[in-house]
Amino acid sequence: MTTIRLTNTKTRRKEAFTPIDPANVRLYVCGPTVYDRAHLGNGRPVVVFDVLFRLLRHVYGPDHVTYVRNFTDVDDKINAAAQARKAAGDPRSLEELIRARTDETIRWYHEDMDALGALRPTHEPRATEWIGAMIAMIEDLVAKGHAYEREGHVLFRVRSYRDYGALSGRSVDDMIAGARVEVAPFKEDPMDFVLWKPSDDELPGWESPWGRGRPGWHIECSAMSYELLGASFDIHAGGIDLQFPHHENEIAQSCCAHPEGGFANVWMHNEMLLVNGKKMSKSLGNFFTIHDLRKDRGIPGEVIRMVLLGTHYSKPMDWTAEKAAQAKATLWKWRKLTADVEPAASPDAAVLAALADDLNTPAAITRLHSIAAQEDGALLKASASLLGLLEDDLRGWTLPPVTGTGSGVMEVSGSATAIVGNVQYRETIERLLDERKQARMGKDFRRSDAIRDLLVGAGVIIKDTPAGAEWDLGADFDPARLGEPE
């Protein structure tokens, strides 16, 4: 059996992965707070850990992996958005407004992540549907002396968990020394964090032993992972920015509530994403949602995926238009090579080995290049599928619609030339090529070159062979530019 090696943040080493139960390998990834469209940075962990999910399914069997990714649908940003709608005169109740907004955001999220080729996790729990489990866990923590109530809040007593800070390599004393946290006067210790907080009438709330209130941010992951995966599970993953405080707090809560379990054995963190060398931010004008890239810039989801997998997850990754263009060209070539090809029975061993070596996706992609160079479409397809690439659905590879010429959806033809446009494009292209042929036979090179420039400008690749001209569509084919020459 393939040995998977993963870098464990907890031990800061690359270790051989041994599941607790090979018949049920359990993975938890921190999901989004659903207040707005997912941005490019949200896509990175989704795609990276989707590859992990695919790898685990390949090695242990598709029915032997349980993948949980949560939706945080209780949050102050969500509340603020709902309050703003209400203030603007929306007649619905706050709860209805919140539910409508989070429902819509989850739909968007699924749309975007499906486009990136991410498989849906086994479970996608919403925090608001697990409030009871959170209250139960908080009560248990209070009963065991790890938490205390003050003025309607319940706080976790950081000093009661000896290993607090171990994951992120900090000590409580160091953190207090450099603390910039706002310290509520009722905290026993400045680092104590909120498990439950009171809600006034303007905020969503649930009845609890401490009055009407809502959970703190960290408790949902502890409660839901316990309910769905148990007190011990295999892998917990997320962005490196979550390492502290979020994951540190999850560990403290879970290990204190369920000392019989070890919580997550392996912790994995992906590094951050930059855009043009800088942190993505609205003020720098380099902020992209995945929806922007797909719809406004016409970048297929698969291309975004390829770019995200082109840098190892443990390194900062820079998004540039240049990378997207390169990935697009490569995938286009590969798609043509694999169109209508039945995938091989198993993936290439070197691709599998690269992924098993701490998800070395760049090395796996390098190997795909060499398989493509040998024109082994069947092996290419089977191997790329481990990375979630070159799957059968076209996933965002569409032609721009052209007025009067129909939908313009790309089709995979049965011919050896692979991907062609719809029939009208084909007729236009072949008519132009025929005109060019006539012009060349008449030595009217000015006209033949003008036709050629037109076709090339529209993204058609012309291949002149001794047997005559063949053609293919380039990745940037734009039928709108297939006008008449001169």
Next chain:
RNA sequence: GGCGGGUUGGCGGAGAGGUUACGCAGCGGAUUGCAAAUCCGUGAAGACCGGUUCGAUUCCGGUACCCGCCUCCA
């Protein structure tokens, strides 16, 4: 101040203590009316300073610069 990541050829980006990474671009050739596509060939690297070693881009120590986290953040 504390914790962590990065620095490789024109660009992107890996592995490995000693043998071609790879992709894109470039250059030379074949081919072409000229091109394109394709094929063949090819130059080019590892921030800086020390150390270990027969040998380091790869291990160890230090310096510089860039970035992130410590407050909501994937």
